[in-house]
Amino acid sequence: MTNKKLKEFRIQGLERDDLKDSPELDALFLGYPYKDFQLRQLDIPKEKMLKYLKASLGGKQVNSAYLTEEGRLVGLISARHLPWLSGHFKANMFTLQHLLTSGKEPGYFQNMIRYLLDQMESIDFLDCRVAAGDINAIQALENSGFRFVGNEIFLVRSLLKDPLDESYRHPECVPCPDDMQDQVFDLAAKTHFHNRYMYDPEVAPEEAAAIYQRYLSGLAFNSDYHCLIKLEDGQVQGFIFYKYNQNLSHMVGRGYASLDFIGVNNSARNRGLGDALNRAALWHLSKMGVTHVVVRTLGSNYPALRIVHKVGFRITSSDLHFHHWLRPKARENSANQHPDLIFP
The missing domain is CATH 3.40.630.30 (Gcn5-related N-acetyltransferase (GNAT))
Known part of the structure; x- marks a missing residue:
């Protein structure tokens, strides 16, 4: 990735009206192909799922960034705080709830992850669940220090059809x-x-x-x-x-x-x-x-x-789980030592 592209990397709160209604943001979600079969089994149109996903970008406990290339939005990364697990492990823990690009290679994912970690200096732990078919995201997580800890199976039972x-x-x-x-x-x-x-x-x-x-x-x-x-x-x-x-x-x-x-x-x-x-x-x-x-x-x-x-349940998708402990001894600290994290 060139320096010019890196200079176009911007951090914004996605609750902003201009970004929330951006067709490029919609395209990122709608263009994600790895859950299409699952959505069909759930009888959820992608357009309705889009509204549900965009709602997850708001709130104090969510930190999000987007990547632009030549003025166009081409990537999204979003981390949500995990208050219960943070208290359990006495660490400041987050989950990557969205990690998307518009068909880009692993370097785009890696730069978004690196930027997120640079901005959230007090973070102790990140986890990420990614679709088994999303090879570029998987490679980026591995290259960024994430460790594979297991695969998760998602199953659906329709009470309408059966x-x-x-x-x-x-x-x-x-x-x-x-x-x-x-x-x-x-x-x-x-x-x-x-x-x-x-x-x-x-x-x-x-x-x-x-x-x-x-x-x-x-x-x-x-x-x-x-x-x-x-x-x-x-x-x-x-x-x-x-x-x-x-x-x-x-x-x-x-x-x-x-x-x-x-x-x-x-x-x-x-x-x-x-x-x-x-x-x-x-x-x-x-x-x-x-x-x-x-x-x-x-x-x-x-x-x-x-x-x-x-x-009667049937498998509809498979995900891989990754963990990244940025400070392995963080669980020895009190979760209260870290304030709520927001981007400046």
């Missing part, structure tokens, strides 16, 4: 009462080892294993999530959390939800509990007017992939 039958009604799977929540937390700590931090050498195994238990204890039992459990002799043998995506549903005009966390006691496995919990959650969501349900899980989580495929 309505549920009575086999999905499982009355033995019931909403979790308040006095059973501690049992769910304990079971989550024992069963949720399938997370990408387990494959990050900068993260201690016990620290990675505690992520889901702490996440559930802090966020899961609120108005956003629903939880079903399966009891035997007064003990929780399995649980599933699922969530209705209100923002996406409102923008698209359909009902979208996700199955987020599931756990089954090791002693109760291979008895159909996971299948029953997934079916019961889908049944509850169908009664809420949901039309499409999604699942994301690591590609190495073969038991989960087998179960969700059995209840």
Whole structure:
């Protein structure tokens, strides 16, 4: 990339009206080809998804930059703060939620990443999830010091094209009462080892294993999530959390939800509990007017992939996850040492 092009690299807040309504910004999103099949399975027109994606560029916790070449917008990079994970790891953590160019080679991506890191001097960690087919972005992340930590599978179940039958009604799977929540937390700590931090050498195994238990204890039992459990002799043998995506549903005009966390006691496995919990959650969501349900899980989580495929989910895309610890010892610091990061 020439120096002339580097001089045209500009940083701007994308909530600005002139940029928000830019046809070149629209073209970047609409021209991204790696999620087209997934969007078709979700019955989401790209134009409606565009509105949803552009809404993610606003807010104090989002830092975005764009690349221009000869006066034209040809690249976008956007990082969003991760407050919960920042508190968990005691580090200033961000995720690259958008990394796009208009068909450019890896050097364009690398210069955007380098510029972002130069501007965000107090950042400790960046993660990025990128489509498996986006080779230029993948190469740029590797060249910029990011480490591959696992692949993620995205699956979709349409309740419109394939309505549920009575086999999905499982009355033995019931909403979790308040006095059973501690049992769910304990079971989550024992069963949720399938997370990408387990494959990050900068993260201690016990620290990675505690992520889901702490996440559930802090966020899961609120108005956003629903939880079903399966009891035997007064003990929780399995649980599933699922969530209705209100923002996406409102923008698209359909009902979208996700199955987020599931756990089954090791002693109760291979008895159909996971299948029953997934079916019961889908049944509850169908009664809420949901039309499409999604699942994301690591590609190495073969038991989960087998179960969700059995209840009608189909793979629609595959992503690669990358981590970049800019200061590996950052987790020893207090997250409070870093102020909220915004571009000047």
